[in-house]
Amino acid sequence: VSDAGTPRVVRLPGYDVRVGAGLLARLAPLVAEAAPAHRTVVVTDANVERHLGEAARAALRPLDAPWIVLPPGEGEKTRERWAWLTDELLALGCGRDTTIVALGGGVIGDLAGFTAATFMRGVPYVQVPTTLLAMVDASVGGKTAVDVPAGKNLVGAFHRPALVVADPATLRTLPRAELRAGLAEVIKHGVIADADYLRNVVAALPTLLAPGGDLAAVADVVLRSVEIKADVVASDEREGGRRKILNFGHTLGHAVERLSGYALLHGEAVAIGMRLEARLAERLGVAEPGTAGGVSDALDRAGLPARVPSGVDADAIVAATRGDKKARAGLAEYALPAAVGRMAGAERGWGLAVPEPEVLALLREAAAGR
Numbered sequence: 001v002s003d004a005g006t007p008r009v010v011r012l013p014g015y016d017v018r019v020g021a022g023l024l025a026r027l028a029p030l031v032a033e034a035a036p037a038h039r040t041v042v043v044t045d046a047n048v049e050r051h052l053g054e055a056a057r058a059a060l061r062p063l064d065a066p067w068i069v070l071p072p073g074e075g076e077k078t079r080e081r082w083a084w085l086t087d088e089l090l091a092l093g094c095g096r097d098t099t100i101v102a103l104g105g106g107v108i109g110d111l112a113g114f115t116a117a118t119f120m121r122g123v124p125y126v127q128v129p130t131t132l133l134a135m136v137d138a139s140v141g142g143k144t145a146v147d148v149p150a151g152k153n154l155v156g157a158f159h160r161p162a163l164v165v166a167d168p169a170t171l172r173t174l175p176r177a178e179l180r181a182g183l184a185e186v187i188k189h190g191v192i193a194d195a196d197y198l199r200n201v202v203a204a205l206p207t208l209l210a211p212g213g214d215l216a217a218v219a220d221v222v223l224r225s226v227e228i229k230a231d232v233v234a235s236d237e238r239e240g241g242r243r244k245i246l247n248f249g250h251t252l253g254h255a256v257e258r259l260s261g262y263a264l265l266h267g268e269a270v271a272i273g274m275r276l277e278a279r280l281a282e283r284l285g286v287a288e289p290g291t292a293g294g295v296s297d298a299l300d301r302a303g304l305p306a307r308v309p310s311g312v313d314a315d316a317i318v319a320a321t322r323g324d325k326k327a328r329a330g331l332a333e334y335a336l337p338a339a340v341g342r343m344a345g346a347e348r349g350w351g352l353a354v355p356e357p358e359v360l361a362l363l364r365e366a367a368a369g370r
């Protein structure tokens, strides 16, 4: 375990991810160096503004940046908000020489990122993720998007940030449930790429979840997860192959998330999806025996849900996977583990089209508590 206050860097093609407690206070020079611009505009949400506004405004004072504060929530990640945001930027007199600072969770990152991707055909943006999920997942990889009535993230663009600044101290005010949801993606990173990391995360869970948190332990987790995601993304930025392994738990997870009417947080739904997909992998003979047990044990310890919510039935889940944007020729694709720490299917592009009867049988078994 390292000193939380010593900033560390993960280098991706085109940008750095800086991780360290206290980095928020140094935001102005970091932004000015990575994305120098005539105007800097901060986009955030009301929760983040309430908790971090004072510190962030003080830090950004040298840039004299106007703030645009949105209501919180996924419901804001829309084309309508995107259009409104672009009008706000124009009303502020912003031109091509503008840098956008996305201060918040994945909703703000995706929305402000998509705005940056399209405003004046693309202006730079700096991601300042303030949720664990945004630090280890949403802020890394250059995907931006908004939701549309037909589904989540269906309109978007690839647009790399100029810089990502992750300050674990900003997570102190994050609700526990949001922290656990972020841990689901952290556990995913261990399962798909690094069994030792998963062991370390599981051992550190009591510290990570303790009130107040242990910033050094959080910083270590953010750093390693970013490294893993960065490594996968760098090998396949536009998602033709290996990037699919990041989708572990998400084919069934997305279906359950949608069918729950978004009553589950994304990470909670992905936790359920990972348990089910690990079992599916064992059932298909793709994964070593014990893989599903290892996945479930880690998720149990993180306090993440185990069961599909009652009222969400197996047929509906399978039907929902057909609409997943990663589906090919109507048959849903799964990224499945070979063991804890290693994914299966390199030889077939990391995705496996699983016959629906297999999935149905598994879901019925799980629903019956077997």
Ligand SMILES: NC(=O)c1ccc[n+]([C@@H]2O[C@H](COP(=O)([O-])OP(=O)(O)OC[C@H]3O[C@@H](n4cnc5c(N)ncnc54)[C@H](O)[C@@H]3O)[C@@H](O)[C@H]2O)c1
Pocket (backbone or CB within 6 Å): 045, 046, 047, 048, 051, 072, 073, 074, 077, 104, 105, 106, 107, 108, 110, 130, 131, 132, 133, 134, 137, 138, 139, 140, 141, 142, 143, 144, 145, 152, 153, 170, 171, 172, 173, 174, 175, 178, 266
């Ligand atoms: N672009 C990508 O590659 C990618 C990857 C994964 C997820 N995502 C997207 O990310 C979004 C989910 O992100 P999220 O889980 O961060 O949700 P979020 O942005 O809605 O944040 C969760 C909640 O925490 C609040 N919050 C944020 N920071 C806080 C802090 N420091 N203290 C207290 N409260 C705080 C927010 O106001 C919100 O209510 C989804 O829209 C998803 O599609 C994108």
Ligand SMILES: [Zn+2]
Pocket (backbone or CB within 6 Å): 137, 185, 250, 266, 270
């Ligand atoms: Zn996810």
